[in-house]
Amino acid sequence: MTAGRTARDRVRAEITREIKEAARARLAESGAHALSLRAVARDLGMVSSALYRYFPSRDDLLTALIIDAYDALGARVEQAAASGAPRVRWHAACAAVRAWAREHPHEYALVYGSPVPGYEAPQTTIPSASRVPLTLIAIVRDAPELTPTPAPPLPPDLAAQAARTTALVAPDLPDDVMVRVAAAWAHLYGLIGFELFGHLANTFDPADALFAWTVETMADTLGLP
Amino acid sequence: MTAGRTARDRVRAEITREIKEAARARLAESGAHALSLRAVARDLGMVSSALYRYFPSRDDLLTALIIDAYDALGARVEQAAASGAPRVRWHAACAAVRAWAREHPHEYALVYGSPVPGYEAPQTTIPSASRVPLTLIAIVRDAPELTPTPAPPLPPDLAAQAARTTALVAPDLPDDVMVRVAAAWAHLYGLIGFELFGHLANTFDPADALFAWTVETMADTLGLP
DNA sequence: ACAAAAACGAGAGCACTGCTCTTGCCGGAA
DNA sequence: TTCCGGCAAGAGCAGTGCTCTCGTTTTTGT
Structure with a gap:
């Protein structure tokens, strides 16, 4: 599933993976109720709105x-x-x-x-x-x-x-x-x-x-x- | 425990009970993650800050x-x-x-x-x-x-x-x-x-x-x- | 009975949240 | 080369928990 065809697909899969990884790290130390999209975005040096290109909502993440x-x-x-x-x-x-x-x-x-x-x-x-x-x-x-x-x-x-x-x-x-x-x-x-x-x-x-x-x-x- | 001595104690116990009742109603239909102090306060016609006289935080509620x-x-x-x-x-x-x-x-x-x-x-x-x-x-x-x-x-x-x-x-x-x-x-x-x-x-x-x-x-x- | 003290409701405000919309940018396809 | 689609960034909206201040009311101590 990570095998994207184009270069863009591959970097997209990679970023998706990084987002999940960062979210999992926050989840592990604070619990689900404290998992904030903005915090995850900050950890990755992105702005929060950019995250919505990868997950349409917090619940989807x-x-x-x-x-x-x-x-x-x-x-x-x-x-x-x-x-x-x-x-x-x-x-x-x-x-x-x-x-x-x-x-x-x-x-x-x-x-x-x-x-x-x-x-x-x-x-x-x-x-x-x-x-x-x-x-x-x-x-x-x-x-x-x-x-x-x-x-x-x-x-x-x-x-x-x-x-x-x-x-x-x-x-x-x-x-x-x-x-x-x-x-x-x-x-x-x-x-x-x-x-x-x-x-x-x-x-x-x-x-x-x-x-x-x-x-x-x-x-x-x-x-x- | 509801037997307060002064009139103020009694109305305090009564309001505390009403707050819990309203919170329970919201809890029953939306779940704990959606329980908002401000919404509870609105249901009771109070302002949210007044609620903090009865419960020091959302977690205490x-x-x-x-x-x-x-x-x-x-x-x-x-x-x-x-x-x-x-x-x-x-x-x-x-x-x-x-x-x-x-x-x-x-x-x-x-x-x-x-x-x-x-x-x-x-x-x-x-x-x-x-x-x-x-x-x-x-x-x-x-x-x-x-x-x-x-x-x-x-x-x-x-x-x-x-x-x-x-x-x-x-x-x-x-x-x-x-x-x-x-x-x-x-x-x-x-x-x-x-x-x-x-x-x-x-x-x-x-x-x-x-x-x-x-x-x-x-x-x-x-x-x- | 009167003054000091405590409790109270209201409002403004802070930092934060999820989410939307618009604006440019930049790379791949025609 | 010229589009066009995916992308990041920013501003902004409505909502949140919580704090602080300011008058008012009630209780308490003298």
């Missing part, structure tokens, strides 16, 4: 940063979960999400915290946002055999939703396993959110032990070998 | 709204979980959190989403913020007998954190049960966050079935009768 964050997190998790026994991959993937979140708290808050603008979720973010859950699903799908713990049977509507979802991403996955993965993914997200946003203060903070134990119980629930 | 939101949610959950068999109370409490979150999405995002300001968590919010987790703990503590599912043993540091926490809130609770409640609370938070912030779109949305099933498995994990 944020959307670009959101996609980049999803992709950075997704790549990190995919790499962490690339090989090994299923349970090892599971731990590695979960630990990678947490590690990235702790290293980039403001970017994590941008994508997984409360939606910043009047909230819209542009369709363009979906592929990037799906990378982490798809990785988790792949770990379970690739497991040779699962020995999950007993659980309540799925009511018909839940089974239908699970079937619709598996049809899209992992056709051979049993419905109840799909539901368990979704629940585990929400659990992981909840745990990291609690830690990152300070809801574990004075109780289970630092959260390393609680995190490791919970991830292990998730693997048990899924029946990963 | 938000903090007041956060405490109110914690208390509203806490009261709702406490009432929902007031009586019945432990498992019934558990379902009622979880459903109450979700219902309140769906009815007041922006307020929920304010307290449980990414921290809006440069993030500080004033000590004054702690008692209000603790009401929901304390209610969940009380349900488990009040259960006559628990038959939890097998789980990995607690590593020493996790057991120590759990012991420290139980000593504060439920001295007679076994450590591993405390850890399970904490994990369940994070799970609940994660599930609601996913639903509210649109991360279940096109998969498990509407989330009623996934929510009910997951809450049931949490009750199983805790061994609630």
